[in-house]
Amino acid sequence: VISLDEARAHVLERVAPLHPSPVPLAEAHGCVLAEPVRAPEDVPPFANTAMDGYAVRALDTAGATAATPVRLPVVAEVAAGHPAERALQPGEAMRIFTGAPVPAGADAVVQVERTERLDGGTAVAIHAEVVPGTHLRGAGDDLRAGDDVFTAGELLSAAHVGVLASVGVTHPVVVPRPVVGVCSTGDELVEAPEPLRPGQIRDSNRRTLLALLDRAGVPGVDLGIVRDDEDAIAAAIERGTTRCDALVTTGGVSMGDIDLVRVVLDRLGDMRWMQIAIKPAKPFAFGVVAGTPVFGLPGNPVSSLVSFELLAGPALRRMAGRSRILPVEVPAVAAEPLRRAPDGKTHFVRVVAERDEGGRLAVRSAGGQGSHQLAAVARANALAVLPDGDGADAGHEVRLLLLAEV
C-alpha cells in the first residue's frame, strides 16, 4: 500500500504536456498558451470617443457654463465605423457617438449631458469647459503594436480570448486539450433502455467520467461497455490508444478480480497496479500503452469518481499544459462530528458544505458513504479530507476538495 502522494508522483512523472499546435481562436478558451503573443497592431487602432456628445476644440469651450453657454455650429455627425469626411475647423462642433474616430482638428469631447441641441440639431450650446483630451481614448491605449501581450503558459480565459481577437490573432499556438477515451468494463453492465436481467446493473461510470471530462473542458470519446473478455478488452484498448491521447477504464483493477483487464493491459503496456492508502478508491492502475497514458480506475462508482479527481484529473491537466494541476483544498469547519475509524488510510468523506453567517464553510455528511452509494456524491458538493484517526469533532477544522460550487 502506497500513499496518495507517491501514487500521484508516479503518474505525474509519466505524463507530459501535448505538443503545441495552432488552434482556431473559437476553440482556444481554456487552453494553455504555448508561445508568447505580441500585439501586431494598436488597440484601439485609432483615437476615439468614450462618450456620446460633441467633438470640439477645447479652446472653443473656454468659459462655457450652463449660465453662459458657448454656441457652436454642428457641421457633421460621426458614428462608430463612420469616420468624419473632413477635419473639424476652429469654432465648429461635430455630433459624435461612443467609439467613433475623433475627427482631425478636434481635441476633446463634451458629453451630451453638458450640451443642449439647438435649431433642429444644426447648432449646439456647450454648458461646460473641457480641457484637451477630455473623453478621448487614444490609439494604443489598451495595447500598443509590439507590446508583449501574453507569455507562454498562460491559461486562456474569456478575457484572454477577447484580447487575442482584439489584436487580430486567429490561431493562437496552444497546448491542445487531451482527447480522452472512456470505457467501462464488466459482464454485469448494461445501459438503459435495455432491461435489467438477474445480476446486471446499469453502467453509471462511463456517464460520470464523460461528464467530469466535459466539466474539465476536455473532449471525451465514448468507447462503450467492454465485456470481461480478453479479445474485447484488447480491441477496446487498441481502439482507444490509436484514437485518443489518454484512456480511462473502470472496473477490473481490484485485488480479487477475474483480472482480465489486468492480463490484457499487462500484455499491451507497462502498467503499475497500485493499492493506495485512501478510502474510497484504494485500487488504481496506471501505465503507458503504445505511448498513451492509461488510467485504470476502480469499478465502484464513488471510487471511480474520486480516483478521477485525485489521480487522472491532475495528470490530464498536466497533459493540457496547466501549471496548477492538483485539486484545490479549502479550509472548512465540521458542523457535526465526522467520525471514522483508524485504518491507516486517508478518508474522503462526501459532505455538504454551506457558508455560515460568518462566511465560513461548514460541512455535514451527505449521507451514505459506501463506495457504491453515488447518490450521496450527487447530494454532496465537497469531499472532506479526514487523515488517519478518529475523524473530526464538531467545530474542528477540516480540509475540503470542492466537487461543485458552494
Ligand code: AMP
Ligand atoms: P470491479 O472494479 O470491476 O471489481 O467492480 C467493483 C464494483 O463496481 C462492482 O460491484 C461492480 O459491479 C461495480 N461497477 C463496475 N463497473 C461499474 C460501472 N461502470 N457502473 C456502475 N457500477 C460498476
Ligand code: MG
Ligand atoms: Mg468488474
